[in-house]
Amino acid sequence: MKKIALKDIAANFGVSISTVSKAVNDSHEISKELKEKIQKYAKEHHYRPNHVALSLLKKSTKTIGVIVPNILNYFFTQVFYGIEKTANSRGYSIISCISDESYLKELKTVELLSTGTVEGLILSLSEETQAKGNVEHLQNLIENQIPLVMFDRVSEEVDCDKVVVDDFEAGYKTTKHLLKTGCKRIAIVSAIYNSSVGKLRVDGYKKALKENGVEYDERLIVEVRKNDDLQLLISLLLDNKEIDAIIALDEITAVDTLNILKSKEIEVPKEISIVGFTNGRLSKYVSPALTMVSQHGQYIGEQAANILIDRIEKEGDMPYTTKLVKTSLIERDSTKKILGNSSSY
């Protein structure tokens, strides 16, 4: 039984295509008897209107594109889930691509999707694209009137809607919290050295230090590059610097750091507190459970999808917005409790 079209039904009954179309759509223009015959036949042959033809006719595919750099990263998985959920609830399908942190794949995908397949795009920049700073493909998108929402890893050079984590506030809030628990010498271990995100968090950290009269010490910021030995870096960091807290800018680094400290028989949080970014699946299950900064990935996805679909469906041009999503500090056992009664927090 091959795919069946209106044409085939029309031929079967010796009527015109328009008649069949109206019949299956239950139009009052068609007589009851004919409608029933046609509908019965259509049902028996599993007739379903061709979606591609409808898209062409209506000039609307009800589909949005999503490009994430790395789906194995739990944060992006969460965002993706949020996008799918709300897009689906608003009647949109999503066609998804993984740029795999590659500029070329991102470029190819954007070009592929910008040919009428999708009505809009949600994207987070690949690492390579961020490093290169080449966002021409996205500017072309805007020129071609294809709505774009960027999230998390965004570019200032692209004029579009954005949803970003308030990383500055997150760094500030985290540092302030550590200070309140009595920590003074707070180090940062970062594996995301060339991202705007990392810079913002450090800026927030600096602001909190300054506000609390703690001097900023450059030596406390550690950058971990791809093939670096974290163990060694931590040992160097600990050397004569009286560290009492470590902020790790991603979950894996946080857990690794914890394990290294444990292997050195340093007590967490008694001697050194640890806070990690990205509340993923690991932090809850290690011991002591890690205090983490949650970025609310799913919420970000929901927001991005809603903003995009609003723009697709609304007439006229609204101004572009940048939504700043606040983080939450999820306190577990790797940090000390706040001393005394701090009402301002």
Added chain:
Amino acid sequence: MKKIALKDIAANFGVSISTVSKAVNDSHEISKELKEKIQKYAKEHHYRPNHVALSLLKKSTKTIGVIVPNILNYFFTQVFYGIEKTANSRGYSIISCISDESYLKELKTVELLSTGTVEGLILSLSEETQAKGNVEHLQNLIENQIPLVMFDRVSEEVDCDKVVVDDFEAGYKTTKHLLKTGCKRIAIVSAIYNSSVGKLRVDGYKKALKENGVEYDERLIVEVRKNDDLQLLISLLLDNKEIDAIIALDEITAVDTLNILKSKEIEVPKEISIVGFTNGRLSKYVSPALTMVSQHGQYIGEQAANILIDRIEKEGDMPYTTKLVKTSLIERDSTKKILGNSSSY
């Protein structure tokens, strides 16, 4: 600058649409001068052939659908990644849906996609669909000649290509390994009580026991339901049963079990060994690191995509195949080393 079509270019130069089409496709039928003018204009205006129109014309969307029950599950994320990777490398886009373990959403999605949007479908059954056993929507798919590949959570009632984990062999292999390390009283903790997958693993477990002359004891199989207290169940399990190994059928349960044993000051693996299923992100980072059964999610995704695309592209009907993917036991510190010199393993 609005979306531009061949029509617009044709109007601009006062030529026909066919001429423009041939010009942008660099046909020899068009004079060099005209071609150059048109191509320049097309490039300047970012002309790209409309993908929807092409799909309609060619009767091929170069798109496949993927339906997974739960993207936050790392196994499915891995499969998804594998699918995207190979589909992309073979020139296909993927349109993805998350059934959220719901029968209704799965049904709706299958119906939506089976209208010409995708050329084939890759699917893993939702929990609810498995429980209900209602797979009519998938049988309709086959009737409508839409290629389908099921993976992991499959149904015997659907006649299609399948890619499944060899769960029987996994249960067998794992149990055999534990026996070789000297364990005798091996318990199983399962949170996937009504899945074929869980049943197969237990069957493999039984076979290994029998082969090694160890008697099967029903009381060692623990089923954890949604709101059950794992702590309590483990306590009951441990009571007077001289357990020396526990197999957990998912990663979270494995980690939870480990933590419960640690809180009871039971030494792992000295007193009790632990093996978990699904080698995710947690097991490596807890201490002791957990020995896990890897299901090779990404490989499964790659296989599924290749099988599907082969079927889409090949003429004539090949027989349906079921690909059995073997698991690997990843030994870490939660199990004892094998005693003596076992050459047969």
Added chain:
DNA sequence: AAAGGTTCCGAAAAGGTTTTCGTTATTTTT
């Protein structure tokens, strides 16, 4: 009986593209 209304169906356009087949006009061959 004439005018108006209703019922039921078909023709055709529109959406964008490729491709086949004409149709000219020019050039080459005999």
Added chain:
DNA sequence: AAAAATAACGAAAACCTTTTCGGAACCTTT
């Protein structure tokens, strides 16, 4: 110079659907 070949372009079909408009037949009203 006539015939044949080539070059350069256009018309139209095809993919599938919805929708507008038009038309014929019948029915109702004055």
